[in-house]
Amino acid sequence: MTQDLQFHAGYVGVFGQTNVGKSTLLNAILGEKVVITSAKPQTTRCSIRCVLTTAEAQIVFVDTPGLHRAKTLLGRQLLRESHRSARGLDLAAYVVEPWRRVEDEDRQAIENLAREGFPLILVVNKIDVARGNDLEETLLAYTELGAFAEVIPVSARTGKGLDDLVKTLTTYLPPSPALFSPDVKCDRGEAFLIEELIREKATELTYEEVPHSLAVRVKWVEKRDDGLVEIKAEIIVDRESQKGIVIGKGGRLIKRIGTRARADIEAFLGRRVFLELAVTALPGWTKDEREVRELTGAS
Numbered sequence: 478m479t480q481d482l483q484f485h486a487g488y489v490g491v492f493g494q495t496n497v498g499k500s501t502l503l504n505a506i507l508g509e510k511v512v513i514t515s516a517k518p519q520t521t522r523c524s525i526r527c528v529l530t531t532a533e534a535q536i537v538f539v540d541t542p543g544l545h546r547a548k549t550l551l552g553r554q555l556l557r558e559s560h561r562s563a564r565g566l567d568l569a570a571y572v573v574e575p576w577r578r579v580e581d582e583d584r585q586a587i588e589n590l591a592r593e594g595f596p597l598i599l600v601v602n603k604i605d606v607a608r609g610n611d612l613e614e615t616l617l618a619y620t621e622l623g624a625f626a627e628v629i630p631v632s633a634r635t636g637k638g639l640d641d642l643v644k645t646l647t648t649y650l651p652p653s654p655a656l657f658s659p660d661v662k663c664d665r666g667e668a669f670l671i672e673e674l675i676r677e678k679a680t681e682l683t684y685e686e687v688p689h690s691l692a693v694r695v696k697w698v699e700k701r702d703d704g705l706v707e708i709k710a711e712i713i714v715d716r717e718s719q720k721g722i723v724i725g726k727g728g729r730l731i732k733r734i735g736t737r738a739r740a741d742i743e744a745f746l747g748r749r750v751f752l753e754l755a756v757t758a759l760p761g762w763t764k765d766e767r768e769v770r771e772l773t774g775a776s
């Protein structure tokens with residue numbers, strides 16, 4: 478297979494603090510929604526492989542839960558999952574925002590990644606909101622650490638710098654045949670993405686501790702002959718009192734969650750969807766090791 482001699486493929490871990498835009502960046506690179514994102518911290522809960530196949534290379538990105546000061550068992554599980562993702566990578570992208578300085582958490586995370594022995598690429602995201610010398614000062618502060626093989630400014634929102642990022646990552650991948658079939662975009666199944674899309678909408682529409690108390694379980698999917706897909710799913714909350722919050726007055730909030738989720742699920746499946754949502758309390762699930770592992774899709 479002469480074509481494979483020139484082909485490059487490998488695993489690129491995407492790390493960084495929570496909310497810096499790692500998942501948004503991956504969706505922008507892949508040109509479609511593969512992973513969920515939100516303005517609230519700790520959105521990604523498990524490592525998810527997202528695959529970009531070009532004529533020259535296949536980049537298997539590993540999206541990871543963002544780093545944060547864990548206060549709960551769920552939070553600690555997310556950090557464990559992030560650390561586990563560093564295994565077997567060919568290189569890592571460390572994503573930051575253009576806020577000019579290196580925080581202690583970043584310094585520590587970068588040191589840990591540097592010890593793994595693969596090249597590190599710094600990705601400064603959100604340059605669309607950088608003002609004045611923000612970007613230059615951020616680049617300077619991170620370059621001084623001496624840990625990065627490359628430094629690339631991008632905006633996941635506008636798409637600026639993404640081609641450059643993909644080209645650069647490709648040059649660091651080993652020659653290898655493709656690792657996944659070229660039509661694969663994500664290593665997780667359909668039900669997982671449906672659950673995630675519902676969780677994304679419920680996260681968007683709730684506040685304070687509620688987004689961190691949510692999990693979603695798809696109970697039933699039926700692809701009918703007439704093209705319609707019937708889906709039954711439950712939104713799980715951590716306390717009885719949160720049930721009413723998610724349902725909302727007269728069922729208004731759960732309806733809005735359902736409407737938004739259905740639109741995204743229809744786009745993903747390319748079929749019309751009938752979505753039935755229920756809310757269930759599983760008191761204390763975020764403090765139960767086994768439930769947390771099961772409900773976050775941890776590896």
Ligand SMILES: Nc1nc2c(ncn2[C@@H]2O[C@H](COP(=O)(O)OP(=O)(O)OP(=O)(O)O)[C@@H](O)[C@H]2O)c(=O)[nH]1
Nearest residue numbers: 496497498499500501514515519520521543633634
């Ligand atoms: N202005 C701007 N906002 C961005 C950009 N990229 C991401 N965001 C926003 O940043 C927020 C966090 O995005 P996510 O992609 O969920 O961040 P994440 O790093 O995956 O977060 P965790 O999964 O919690 O670790 C969302 O509100 C995004 O819309 C960007 O390039 N510019």
Ligand SMILES: [Mg+2]
Nearest residue numbers: 499500520521
């Ligand atoms: Mg994320």
